[in-house]
Amino acid sequence: MGTGKRGLIAVAVTVVCAVTVLAAPGTAFADPSPKASPTGSTTATLPADRDLEAVREKLDTLYHDAAVATDAYNAAQEKTEKQSAEIVELAKKIVAGQARLDDLKNRAGAAARAQYRTGGLPPTAQLIFSDNPRQFLDGAGRVLQGQRAAKGLIGEMTRTQEDLKQYATDASDRWDKLEANRKAKAAAQETIKKQISAAEKLESRLEKKQKERLAALEKEAAHQAQTAWLDSGILKDINGKASEQGKQSVEFATQQIGKPYEWGAEGPNAFDCSGLTSQAWEKAGRPIPRTSQEQWRQLKHVAVEDMRPGDLIIYFSDASHVAMYVGGGAIIHAPRPGRTVTLAGAGEMPILGVVRPDA
Template sequence: MGTGKRGLITAAVTVVCAVTVLAAPGTAFAAPTPTPTASATPTARPTLPPNKDLEAVREKLDKLYHDAAVATDEYNAAEEKARKQSAEIVELAKKIVAGQKKLDDLKDRAGAAARAQYRTGGLPPAAQLMLSDDPGQFLDGAGRVLQGQRATKGLIGEMTRTQEDLKLYAADASDRWDKLEANRKAKAAARKKVKQQIAAAEKLQSQLEKKEKERLAELEQEAALKAQTDWLDTGILKEINGKASEQGKKAVEFATAQIGKPYVWGAEGPKSYDCSGLTSQAWANAGHPIPRTSQEQWKQLKHVDVKDMRPGDLIIYFDDASHVAMYVGDGAIIHAPRPGRTVTLAGAGEMPILGVVRPDA
């Protein structure tokens, strides 16, 4: 048991370290710098494509970045589970160490009792009393014999329970380890998907000329403005008049202070964030921890009607809850949009709203 015990503790600590390394911001995908291709003669570039062609590019980019966001949520969820399971393995290892120490102590006590019996000729205490010629000694000792029998029975029972506990702890630790390995693989698969989607988006953008990129940016702004205008034209702002709670104000202040910091998938500060990394850290800073991913925030937090939302509430976007932003009032949000962008202030209606959740309901 000693060797297994040390091995389990070592494995648990190794897992914690591995999870920490895998979760470090430095492992986030970095955008490759396009390498210029040498050419003997300049190649003529086609004229600026019509808006409808660039619109198709914009839609393709949106799809790629959306898929990257979904994969990022998968990555964050796997990371969160792995972190929790590694901590549970460490706790189980501590219980195994304590249980083994207790069992060793119980065995020492049982051994001491056996050695004492050997020194008295191997006769049990009851037999020794029956052979005594002193009736007083017999009567006085009878009570002690009964107590000793009860103590021995209790000692054996405690040893049995401790051994059973150790078996349960070991089985539980093995189960946690299997789940940890499964989540490690899920995390690696999600990381691969994120990188693939972002690489595809960057490759598509690298094929555009400067003027095409500028026009593409204009199209993106126009699409966002139209969506926000359509949302405002519903008259929704006339109905939204909720005031932020004290914790909500703190969350908004935190989010506001992060404006300008880069988006990095899987990051939760302090130098960079992904969308749910920003919202979860904002509310943790406000003293109210919430789930790490946008999908879990949507599942676990209280839903409120859009017209009832107040600053600090979280707006969940898209049917798959793949994006989240913090509502800050006056129809605006603060969010970490996507790779290549920074934490920014934007219109709450720029993306399709799935619903609103309130962390401090």
């Protein structure tokens, strides 16, 4: 059995498991209620759910803001790389143009020296003093050709100088944009660190049992959102078949399950949300934009009921998160710092829309 077929079977098994867990509206990911000890001490030491719910909402906000900043960082990084490459190409053009200009100047100088050797006499005077009028006339024809060539040299020199001036202007413009994007990247990086640090600090204040209860509340909220999405009847309308490239992208995403989230990462050992989706489609032979916002802006939009495995679901009104639909109401995504690439319900987060990389 080939590697590709084994990979697709693995995907199929994963999706079957997903359907088993996700497709049944009455099935929860985990028991959302705390387990009380025989003495009831666990329940007594936990704060009220509304307090932990406030913590959960605060963490969601902090990690969401970090995701937005991560998108800004990735966009600035992508622009920086593009502008750096453009500056290198402009530098090559400037070097080549300067060499061309030097050659033209040398040729023009040679023509000027040749004219000087004739004494600079006007053609009539040269004819009068010539011992061989026929030779003079032949030479006059060559002089005329030389004059035309000289005009051509001057014109080419002028154009080359204008090109060099434009290259220098373009390079200066790219440098300014490069510096602006470096500043934008640094600002986004600072925001990411600040938001993640605040989230980690908030979580560090919780005791072990509080963290367990918080995790249960997160699962409960995700389960409720997924159940509501499935109860809408949407899944019965979603029956699209994956394209060949879609199958390859799903296979790649499935192989990354369990790898840690890391902002700005594109693999192979860690990913952020759009790093995972962009790499999956690049491996499938269809490069797509790096960030979730650009994926939403540039890729073809399709209706949710028309989506098929390999399509990308964009989440939140600001397009700050992206996941890959793998079938059966399930997605694979890199959720946030502290989590790993995982299988989840497609309706666990607010869906902005769906895009198709290989439309």
